[in-house]
Amino acid sequence: xxxxxxxxxxxxxxxxxxxxxxxxxxxxxxxxxxxxxxxxxxxxxxxxxxxxxxxxxxxxxxxxxxxxxxxxxxxxxxxxxxxxxxxxxxxxxxxxxxxxxxxxxxxxxxxxxxxxxxxxxxxxxxxxxxxxxxxxxxxxxxxxxxxxxxxxxxxxxxxxxxxxxxxxxxxxxxxxxxxxxxxxxxxxxxxxxxxxxxxxxxxxxxxxxxxxxx
Amino acid sequence: xxxxxxxxxxxxxxxxxxxxxxxxxxxxxxxxxxxxxxxxxxxxxxxxxxxxxxxxxxxxxxxxxxxxxxxxxxxxxxxxxxxxxxxxxxxxxxxxxxxxxxxxxxxxxxxxxxxxxxxxxxxxxxxxxxxxxxxxxxxxxxxxxxxxxxxxxxxxxxxxxxxxxxxxxxxxxxxxxxxxxxxxxxxxxxxxxxxxxxxxxxxxxxxxxxxxxxxxxxxxxxxxxxxxxxxxxxxxxxxxxxxxxxxxxxxxxxxxxxxxxxxxxxxxxxxxxxxxxxxxxxxxxxxxxxxxxxxxxxxxxxxxxxxxxxxxxxxxxxxxxxxxxxxxxxxxxxxxxxxxxxxxxxxxxxxxxxxxxxxxxxxxxxxxxxxxxxxxxxxxxxxxxx
Numbered sequence: 001x002x003x004x005x006x007x008x009x010x011x012x013x014x015x016x017x018x019x020x021x022x023x024x025x026x027x028x029x030x031x032x033x034x035x036x037x038x039x040x041x042x043x044x045x046x047x048x049x050x051x052x053x054x055x056x057x058x059x060x061x062x063x064x065x066x067x068x069x070x071x072x073x074x075x076x077x078x079x080x081x082x083x084x085x086x087x088x089x090x091x092x093x094x095x096x097x098x099x100x101x102x103x104x105x106x107x108x109x110x111x112x113x114x115x116x117x118x119x120x121x122x123x124x125x126x127x128x129x130x131x132x133x134x135x136x137x138x139x140x141x142x143x144x145x146x147x148x149x150x151x152x153x154x155x156x157x158x159x160x161x162x163x164x165x166x167x168x169x170x171x172x173x174x175x176x177x178x179x180x181x182x183x184x185x186x187x188x189x190x191x192x193x194x195x196x197x198x199x200x201x202x203x204x205x206x207x208x209x210x211x212x213x214x
Numbered sequence: 215x216x217x218x219x220x221x222x223x224x225x226x227x228x229x230x231x232x233x234x235x236x237x238x239x240x241x242x243x244x245x246x247x248x249x250x251x252x253x254x255x256x257x258x259x260x261x262x263x264x265x266x267x268x269x270x271x272x273x274x275x276x277x278x279x280x281x282x283x284x285x286x287x288x289x290x291x292x293x294x295x296x297x298x299x300x301x302x303x304x305x306x307x308x309x310x311x312x313x314x315x316x317x318x319x320x321x322x323x324x325x326x327x328x329x330x331x332x333x334x335x336x337x338x339x340x341x342x343x344x345x346x347x348x349x350x351x352x353x354x355x356x357x358x359x360x361x362x363x364x365x366x367x368x369x370x371x372x373x374x375x376x377x378x379x380x381x382x383x384x385x386x387x388x389x390x391x392x393x394x395x396x397x398x399x400x401x402x403x404x405x406x407x408x409x410x411x412x413x414x415x416x417x418x419x420x421x422x423x424x425x426x427x428x429x430x431x432x433x434x435x436x437x438x439x440x441x442x443x444x445x446x447x448x449x450x451x452x453x454x455x456x457x458x459x460x461x462x463x464x465x466x467x468x469x470x471x472x473x474x475x476x477x478x479x480x481x482x483x484x485x486x487x488x489x490x491x492x493x494x495x496x497x498x499x500x501x502x503x504x505x506x507x508x509x510x511x512x513x514x515x516x517x518x519x520x521x522x523x524x525x526x527x528x529x530x531x532x533x534x535x536x537x538x539x540x541x542x543x544x545x546x547x548x549x550x551x552x553x554x555x556x557x558x559x560x561x562x563x564x565x566x567x568x569x570x571x572x573x574x575x576x577x578x579x580x581x582x583x584x585x586x587x588x589x590x591x592x593x594x595x596x597x598x599x600x
Binding site: 066077 | 330331332333334335336337338340537538539540541542546549550553554
């Protein structure tokens with residue numbers, strides 16, 4: 001699958017960015033891994049943590065007016081400049097072919113292109129190192145961490161399963177347990193979300209931390 | 215503080231009190247007007263000739279309505295009718311007027327056109343034309359053009375962009391403009407005004423040739439065209455004062471939701487310029503609800519007024535468009551045309567900066583606003599750290 005340009009950067013800082021996508025075209029789901037090419041061969045990787053669609057006075061008025069014809073819906077999605085905004089949390093970078101789970105050294109610039117990651121890229125990024133990028137997710141603020149982890153693991157686990165790498169999923173869950181072993185409440189929430197996404201892990205919520213995983 | 219509220223407080227009380235008194239007066243006059251309009255209906259042929267005679271005998275007749283074929287008090291519902299589909303267009307325009315205090319002088323018109331076929335499922339097409347104003351020699355206008363002349367040229371552009379539309383189907387086409395078809399206070403004196411006014415008339419003729427159903431929509435009309443006509447309708451020697459009564463008050467009583475009034479001819483100081491199929495007509499339309507009637511005035515040229523099918527299409531299309539906006543009915547496509555045409559302050563500022571850079575790069579020095587404008591642009595107070 002080739003990379004698809006999903007939008008352009010609106011604003012950014014060292015921990016994340018917001019990109020605008022035209023409302024009429026598909027955009028990546030919550031938890032997806034995306035990438036942004038930067039200068040000097042650098043590429044930033046991030047996870048979609050929020051998808052935001054603003055309203056305005058006209059949309060509010062139309063929404064309560066009753067039957068809205070398809071032409072009017074299309075007018076508001078295609079013609080009116082109200083983009084879908086994707087919030088992205090940086091989780092790593094690639095430079096000179098080497099993937100690192102450190103934050104990008106500098107944020108992208110306005111109107112830089114943002115791309116969805118192919119399955120190859122997802123496998124490459126998530127199997128580099130020791131899942132160190134999980135720390136960015138767990139320390140993020142104003143983000144539904146449990147659901148984000150579950151969505152990301154679902155995407156990455158699916159990509160690895162395509163190449164019969166079933167170990168990755170187990171390794172990822174073990175790493176989460178390790179990182180959150182001192183925060184039982186957060187760990188329960190995360191494991192609960194993962195159990196919802198992966199029924200084979202439905203028993204892990206009830207297991208003491210020392211039990212073996214399936 | 216810009217307003218002296220101590221001065222205003224007693225005036226606010228008087229404002230409210232005078233409003234109540236005026237409302238009472240208007241209600242009384244409205245009853246008189248309703249009786250008169252019903253009399254016009256009962257004696258249509260006689261009243262039609264009588265009113266026309268009275269108006270034409272005036273040395274300087276005021277703007278008013280004239281009866282045509284419909285009885286004055288008649289209302290028309292929009293009955294379900296197989297139209298076979300139609301395309302609707304709307305245009306609007308905005309302008310930048312050269313200001314003596316700006317850094318660079320800009321005379322610019324921005325015109326938009328939206329077009330779509332209801333029921334097609336496809337988004338409207340949006341076309342925007344942005345142009346500086348040029349003089350007769352084809353050079354950009356730098357002079358101090360009057361706001362009236364720029365407004366006239368904008369009105370011509372709004373009609374012109376409608377006329378440029380090319381149909382790809384055999385469906386009838388409805389072309390809407392914001393405001394009256396009759397150009398406000400035109401023609402004026404002066405070669406430029408006459409030239410552009412003639413252009414406007416020529417474009418209207420081209421729309422007639424293209425068989426488009428053209429209409430100008432006025433929301434919350436303040437006119438008293440019918441009221442003036444009713445004042446002229448009374449027998450000789452009798453004077454009826456209906457001053458300060460607006461037509462919309464009358465038609466809120468006469469029109470049910472969705473109904474239009476009779477079609478009237480518009481008589482004004484410029485109506486002789488709109489000849490034959492261009493002759494200006496209008497009707498009132500209730501786009502509101504039972505609880506909240508809302509009257510709009512719709513101006514149509516003679517070729518639409520005399521074509522029952524085109525009149526019906528305009529009626530139906532306006533109701534459909536207003537219904538899209540829910541509790542605040544206004545034609546959706548006209549609002550969108552306005553959105554696409556409007557030049558915002560920030561856009562003007564960007565254009566001014568861009569032109570100033572271009573001029574400077576050509577060795578003409580730095581363009582600055584006047585000191586008066588500069589003082590107006592100074593920022594307001596702010597706190598440390600802001």
